[in-house]
Amino acid sequence: MLQASLYMSYGNKGVVFSEYGPYWRSVRKLCTLQLLSASKIEYFAPMRREEVGLLVDSLKKAAAARDVVDIILDMIVASFDTSATTIEWTLSELLRHPAAMKRLQDELQTVFGLDKMVEEKDLFNLPYLDMVIKESLRLYPVGPLLLPRNCMEETIIDGYRVPKNARIIVNAWAIGRDPNAWSDNAEEFLPERFADTSIDLRGHDFQLLPFGSGRRGCPGMQLRLTIARFVLAQLVHCFNWELPDGVLPNELDMSEIFGLSMPRANHLVAVPKYRLRV
Ligand code: HEM
Structure with missing residues (x-):
């Protein structure tokens, strides 16, 4: 390595x-x-709008032809690369949990109505969308082992001696599924668990570290959250999604490939149905 x-x-x-x-x-x-400054992220908003528009157009065509779509391929076509992993996992969990999908659609419908697509600038004050994304990153952190750390001086943590120059690997994936931090339902997708907590993604809450923590924490967090929120909201608002060939929600294969990043083992395939009036 x-x-x-x-x-x-x-x-x-x-x-x-x-x-x-x-x-x-x-x-x-x-x-x-x-x-990756806030102003640079803002500067590229029109480009993201155009790309997401192209993605929705291609999915609308697939929906009209009653096609099954391979979500990951469409994301790559729309050049969303690594965000696609987060979006694909989140959509998979929403397909497995129709009540959560419905709650998210209802939230978006209340804000945007059925005559309007989602606009990135209006993506504030959507608490359920935020909870869904946190829950997805808790279960499927894209960098499951963060970056290796080198211990700069000998230190004692919780009675354990960590020698100088020790290489430390933090397993954020395991922390995100630890029942001691998340209770016995840690393996379940349950966005509501974030309802009355202040736990956020900035690395201050050590039970949730999908973007790492401290001075080596991910500087791309804001960009990725902006893209993930926008694309996910648009896909869920514009389309109803079904699994193909009569696959039931609880039968969806959720195997992952463990490594530097953590994508689905098999791409998610689903059937979109356009639901807006525009
Ligand atoms: C869903 C998307 C992403 C996730 C989950 C993610 C996650 C991470 C994680 C876990 C780390 C290691 C943090 C640590 O060990 O404390 C990291 C580091 C880093 N990420 Fe990201 N990242 C994402 C997207 C991005 C993007 C979009 C960029 C830039 C365009 C980026 C640039 C970096 C850089 C440069 C580092 C190394 C920082 C350093 O060593 O100082 N990441 N990321």
Whole structure:
């Protein structure tokens, strides 16, 4: 793995694999200020609008032809790359939980009505959408083992001695499913568990770490959350979704491939039915 990261990042020159120090500080600053700042994210909103519009158009055609669609392929066509993993897992869980799908559609319908598509700028104050995304990232973190850490000085945590230079790997996937943190229903998809909590995704709540935590936490979080919220809201608002060939919600295959990222083992296939009046 170390060799692979060395090769993939041109000798650890990328921000992800470079060691903590002046070089990392300057590329990280470049990344957060020039590439992923709030104003840059805002600047590209029209491009996202156009891309999501193209995606909806292609799905509308599939719906008119009563086609089954392979969600992941459509996402790649619409160039949403890694966000597609989060969106695909979330849609899978919503298909397995029709009551949650209905609650999300109702929330979107109350805000946008059936005569209007979702607009990114109106995506605030949608508490159930936020809960759905948190719950999906809890169960399916895209970086399940975060980034390896190097212990800079010997330290004692909870009675365990961690020697200097120890390599630490944090299993965010296992933490997200730990019954001690989430109660006995930790394996269940239950967005409502976030209803009366202040747990958020910024890495302050250690039971939920899909974007990591601390100075090496993910600088792309805001961009990815913006895209995931927008695409998911649009897909759920514009279409009713069904599983093909009489597959029942509880029969949907949810196997995952474990690795650096954690996609579905088999792509999600589903049948869209357009539901808006525009
Ligand atoms: C759903 C989408 C994403 C997830 C779940 C995710 C998750 C993560 C995680 C878990 C880490 C390691 C954090 C840690 O160990 O504390 C990370 C690091 C990082 N992510 Fe993301 N990420 C996502 C999207 C993005 C995007 C869109 C970008 C940039 C365009 C990005 C750029 C980075 C960078 C540069 C680092 C390394 C930061 C550093 O070492 O200083 N990520 N991400």
